[in-house]
Amino acid sequence: MGDRDFIKPLRLRTNVFPNRTLFNRHASDPRSRLCRRCGTKDETAFHILQECTFVQAPRCSRHNFIESQVVEKLLKRHPGANVTSERLITDRDDVKLRPDTVLQLPERIHVIDVAVAWDARDRRFPRARECRKENQLRMISPGIWS
Numbered sequence: 299m300g301d302r303d304f305i306k307p308l309r310l311r312t313n314v315f316p317n318r319t320l321f322n323r324h325a326s327d328p329r330s331r332l333c334r335r336c337g338t339k340d341e342t343a344f345h346i347l348q349e350c351t352f353v354q355a356p357r358c359s360r361h362n363f364i365e366s367q368v369v370e371k372l373l374k375r376h377p378g379a380n381v382t383s384e385r386l387i388t389d390r391d392d393v394k395l396r397p398d399t400v401l402q403l404p405e406r407i408h409v410i411d412v413a414v415a416w417d418a419r420d421r422r423f424p425r426a427r428e429c430r431k432e433n434q435l436r437m438i439s440p441g442i443w444s
Contacts (some may be wrong), residue, residue, distance in 0.1 A: 318332065318334060335352035368412060369381055372399070376403060380402040381399060381402070382400045384396060385400060398410055398412045399412070
């Protein structure tokens with residue numbers, strides 16, 4: 299990853315990402331701060347990432363696609379397992395939870411909630427996975443990797 303790849307997340311994190319609320323915060327017309335896509339709320343970093351109806355459908359479809367891929371891999375790896383998705387679970391304190399996926403094996407239960415950390419269309423993820431493997435091998439046998 300280059301330095302440019304870190305700038306946008308850093309701007310989002312520090313709330314200085316260029317948006318209409320930031321640029322027009324002193325404008326007399328409140329409509330100048332509205333989201334340029336949906337026009338319903340002020341265009342803030344939070345609104346762009348979480349609330350805007352314009353990006354909600356692609357965000358949800360990406361999440362659902364990844365969840366279906368996870369379920370498919372789980373069923374391949376554990377053919378006899380019971381896998382449920384989007385099932386309402388109520389705990390002892392009457393708190394209602396709806397995890398994305400629940401994998402029920404004979405010896406344990408795994409609750410899986412999918413989160414999309416980034417949306418990169420290049421090949422960074424396989425390289426990150428290889429680096430992770432290399433780091434684990436370094437810890438097991440440090441003399442080989444020096």
